[in-house]
Amino acid sequence: KNQVEQSPQSLIILEGKNCTLQCNYTVSPFSNLRWYKQDTGRGPVSLTIMTFSENTKSNGRYTATLDADTKQSSLHITASQLSDSASYICVVSAKKYSGAGSYQLTFGKGTKLSVIP
């Protein structure tokens, strides 16, 4: 069964500090991995999409890494801001062998990040 595990479940950091969120997956056949940011009461918004061949991808202060061999990804946030307080969701896309819709998304449960002044 395809699974995506995220850690930690929640994290509190001081404004200006860096942090790293982890994502481990057992999804195959792997297609791509995405990180989403979800503000409270809002829908998720994409931060990065990474394919099998990409090791690192940045989006401003967000940097995602992917190790396809160990099936691990991380999201590093640099110089955190109060507006970074949100849930961060790791999503892995896998090809489907049968059924309509050629791809399936498996969602992690998210890491809730709180940035405090």
Added chain:
Amino acid sequence: DVKVTQSSRYLVKRTGEKVFLECVQDMDHENMFWYRQDPGLGLRLIYFSYDVKMKEKGDIPEGYSVSREKKERFSLILESASTNQTSMYLCASSLPGIEVNTEAFFGQGTRLTVV
């Protein structure tokens, strides 16, 4: 600016009522999805549609049905709402395949409470 719009942000319904959640996208996307999100469980796929009038069950379709009569609109129907359907419902859309660099865009969510 791409947009997925859900008809209500907050909804309160009584047990046994028939509930319609509407989702409209303006990106001409083929794929549309309905998820529910519960604390500790993450997002779970209820139904998705890959074309007009086409639908496929997701992981938790029981108690729900869907309708896609037009490409831009995907409706989630709770035939007889129950308290265990209290949740945040998220609609999403994408181009076919969810391939590399094909984004899935989410609506703002509908928080449904069934009393």
